Amino acid sequence: MKLAVIEGDGIGREVIPAAVEVLDAFGLELEKVSLELGYARWERTGSAISEEDIATIKGCDAVLFGAVTTVPDPSYKSVLLTIRKELDLYANVRPVKPLPGITGVTGRNDFDFIIVRENTEGLYSGIEEIGPDLSWTKRVVTRKGSERVAEYACKLAKQRKNKLTIVHKSNVLKSDKLFLDVCRQVASSHGVEYGDMLVDSMAYSLMMRPDKYDVVVTTNIFGDILSDMCAALVGSLGLVPSANIGEKYAFFEPVHGSAPDIAGKGIANPLAAILCVKMLLEWSGRGKEAALIDRAISYILEKKLITPDLGGVSTTAEVGQTVAKYV
Amino acid sequence: MKLAVIEGDGIGREVIPAAVEVLDAFGLELEKVSLELGYARWERTGSAISEEDIATIKGCDAVLFGAVTTVPDPSYKSVLLTIRKELDLYANVRPVKPLPGITGVTGRNDFDFIIVRENTEGLYSGIEEIGPDLSWTKRVVTRKGSERVAEYACKLAKQRKNKLTIVHKSNVLKSDKLFLDVCRQVASSHGVEYGDMLVDSMAYSLMMRPDKYDVVVTTNIFGDILSDMCAALVGSLGLVPSANIGEKYAFFEPVHGSAPDIAGKGIANPLAAILCVKMLLEWSGRGKEAALIDRAISYILEKKLITPDLGGVSTTAEVGQTVAKYV
Numbered sequence: 001m002k003l004a005v006i007e008g009d010g011i012g013r014e015v016i017p018a019a020v021e022v023l024d025a026f027g028l029e030l031e032k033v034s035l036e037l038g039y040a041r042w043e044r045t046g047s048a049i050s051e052e053d054i055a056t057i058k059g060c061d062a063v064l065f066g067a068v069t070t071v072p073d074p075s076y077k078s079v080l081l082t083i084r085k086e087l088d089l090y091a092n093v094r095p096v097k098p099l100p101g102i103t104g105v106t107g108r109n110d111f112d113f114i115i116v117r118e119n120t121e122g123l124y125s126g127i128e129e130i131g132p133d134l135s136w137t138k139r140v141v142t143r144k145g146s147e148r149v150a151e152y153a154c155k156l157a158k159q160r161k162n163k164l165t166i167v168h169k170s171n172v173l174k175s176d177k178l179f180l181d182v183c184r185q186v187a188s189s190h191g192v193e194y195g196d197m198l199v200d201s202m203a204y205s206l207m208m209r210p211d212k213y214d215v216v217v218t219t220n221i222f223g224d225i226l227s228d229m230c231a232a233l234v235g236s237l238g239l240v241p242s243a244n245i246g247e248k249y250a251f252f253e254p255v256h257g258s259a260p261d262i263a264g265k266g267i268a269n270p271l272a273a274i275l276c277v278k279m280l281l282e283w284s285g286r287g288k289e290a291a292l293i294d295r296a297i298s299y300i301l302e303k304k305l306i307t308p309d310l311g312g313v314s315t316t317a318e319v320g321q322t323v324a325k326y327v
Numbered sequence: 328m329k330l331a332v333i334e335g336d337g338i339g340r341e342v343i344p345a346a347v348e349v350l351d352a353f354g355l356e357l358e359k360v361s362l363e364l365g366y367a368r369w370e371r372t373g374s375a376i377s378e379e380d381i382a383t384i385k386g387c388d389a390v391l392f393g394a395v396t397t398v399p400d401p402s403y404k405s406v407l408l409t410i411r412k413e414l415d416l417y418a419n420v421r422p423v424k425p426l427p428g429i430t431g432v433t434g435r436n437d438f439d440f441i442i443v444r445e446n447t448e449g450l451y452s453g454i455e456e457i458g459p460d461l462s463w464t465k466r467v468v469t470r471k472g473s474e475r476v477a478e479y480a481c482k483l484a485k486q487r488k489n490k491l492t493i494v495h496k497s498n499v500l501k502s503d504k505l506f507l508d509v510c511r512q513v514a515s516s517h518g519v520e521y522g523d524m525l526v527d528s529m530a531y532s533l534m535m536r537p538d539k540y541d542v543v544v545t546t547n548i549f550g551d552i553l554s555d556m557c558a559a560l561v562g563s564l565g566l567v568p569s570a571n572i573g574e575k576y577a578f579f580e581p582v583h584g585s586a587p588d589i590a591g592k593g594i595a596n597p598l599a600a601i602l603c604v605k606m607l608l609e610w611s612g613r614g615k616e617a618a619l620i621d622r623a624i625s626y627i628l629e630k631k632l633i634t635p636d637l638g639g640v641s642t643t644a645e646v647g648q649t650v651a652k653y654v
């Protein structure tokens with residue numbers, strides 16, 4: 001396996017080295033390629049990502065990504081969105097699961113679900129027009145786009161409790177009927193038990209009854225909003241990883257951003273990045289190694305070998321070292 | 328003042344009479360016009376709302392609305408959306424404030440903010456095309472639409488802590504730059520202190536730090552999602568009212584739906600509907616009467632003269648009677 005490693009900006013440069021240390025500890029056969037992308041790179045060269053970078057990434061099987069700071073240039077195209085598009089990463093997968101001993105804003109820890117977000121269309125179509133008095137964006141739903149993300153979600157559901165919740169707003173967006181219908185068809189063809197929810201009711205329900213869900217599938221921006229919201233259930237944006245999955249490639253990134261305010265201090269929590277390594281291992285069929293990361297995280301949480309945000313005194317690097325040693 | 332009263336379906340037929348009893352107790356000069364709209368009406372006549380109904384409503388100053396059940400007919404146009412559009416109700420106002428002694432999922436009660444949602448455009452433009460393989464909806468942002476909702480939000484802010492948070496997704500939707508820019512201009516021209524947040528970060532932040540906000544202004548569907556989510560902060564969808572405000576008309580509705588599962592049992596909680604009466608009184612300049620409703624609600628909560636969902640044994644009608652007697 002060939003892995004592109006992109007630290008990016010801010011705390012990306014701290015949490016990714018910690019996560020790589022954990023990955024290295026498994027001694028897998030793995031070739032790593034480092035790329036510098038993002039804000040600092042833009043300052044230096046005038047471009048945050050180039051054609052050449054994309055070619056390099058396409059020469060790899062997977063990407064481990066930290067975070068990039070948004071470039072203050074109106075013509076700037078997001079590095080993240082560029083890569084998602086170029087690699088056709090159609091499913092954005094965000095597990096929402098409590099960590100041992102950590103509770104989020106609701107104090108409950110009886111939930112374990114995964115949000116699967118369509119990652120290539122919807123409001124991210126890029127089809128838009130900007131004017132001084134009127135601007136618009138086209139929200140696009142296709143059968144193909146809906147089908148492949150539904151297939152992915154159903155495959156996940158079959159490995160879990162076999163339950164799928166389809167989230168949409170088809171009472172207002174008649175275009176969402178296509179998404180809903182396709183998801184229903186796919187779920188039924190796989191024998192997956194399914195139900196559906198309106199996105200507004202779902203936002204409420206995820207806060208009130210997060211224990212009710214197993215796999216949730218939804219369109220692009222609804223998944224964006226709901227998954228950030230659900231980080232509050234887990235306790236912090238610093239604790240949730242994500243995977244962007246395509247036919248050929250996979251891309252792993254913590255949900256948090258580059259956090260310039262705490263960057264460079266060695267206090268950034270690397271757990272989301274380390275959980276990205278876990279997702280990478282699962283994706284590449286190394287379930288045993290992935291499970292070991294869970295055990296290592298339980299261990300450091302129990303022993304309080306954690307960063308200040310969780311009440312510990314460890315540095316980012318120390319957390320990486322402890323987890324690496326454990327596995 | 329002439330008030331259209333629309334109970335609608337399900338528990339709308341129970342909570343609205345209770346709310347009307349409270350309104351009547353003030354002995355204001357007020358002419359009421361009842362309309363039957365919604366599912367039951369559709370079953371009876373084949374139409375959920377007619378041109379004539381709209382003319383009747385336009386002959387009134389304000390509307391008190393319960394809830395309607397969605398009609399299972401693909402050509403059905405939502406009663407709610409029809410009225411919002413016909414009356415040009417451009418600001419959807421949803422206060423998020425704890426009730427005395429009731430805590431929501433986070434257990435905190437140190438927040439008091441208002442979500443002002445643009446209510447006429449965005450993804451609710453109705454401009455869409457549906458096909459078997461591709462469907463789309465146009466998300467429209469106009470200067471005029473953004474300006475008037477921003478004006479409304481700023482007026483509210485000036486009566487409160489003078490703080491406005493503009494919620495958008497302009498890092499992806501370049502069309503949202505228009506909304507953001509216009510809101511900034513309006514806030515600045517009113518001397519309102521403002522900041523902005525991306526909608527995904529905001530969903531997270533509202534759960535983590537709801538105490539940080541005063542007035543929140545956002546586009547249509549973001550407001551839809553965030554305001555339902557925030558009902559979990561308050562404790563229940565059954566406790567949050569909303570106002571839809573236009574230049575000429577105002578329309579008040581509880582955020583909850585028709586809840587067919589509990590309809591007809593006399594157990595529906597009328598507090599959201601009663602809080603709608605409070606908003607109606609505020610809108611018509613009767614601040615003293617509005618404040619009296621707050622005191623009455625504190626009283627019934629303290630004495631546990633409340634419906635079963637809140638741990639009481641009162642019926643919907645009894646709660647209405649107690650509040651009416653108090654005021």
Ligand SMILES: CC(C)[C@H](C(=O)O)[C@@H](O)C(=O)O
Pocket residue numbers: 078080081224498499527
């Ligand atoms: C940074 C932004 C373009 C991105 C998105 O909107 O998808 C982010 O919020 C995410 O969820 O990965």
Ligand SMILES: CC(C)[C@H](C(=O)O)[C@@H](O)C(=O)O
Pocket residue numbers: 171172200405407408551
């Ligand atoms: C019923 C539906 C059309 C409506 C909306 O989406 O605006 C509702 O969710 C609301 O928030 O009032």
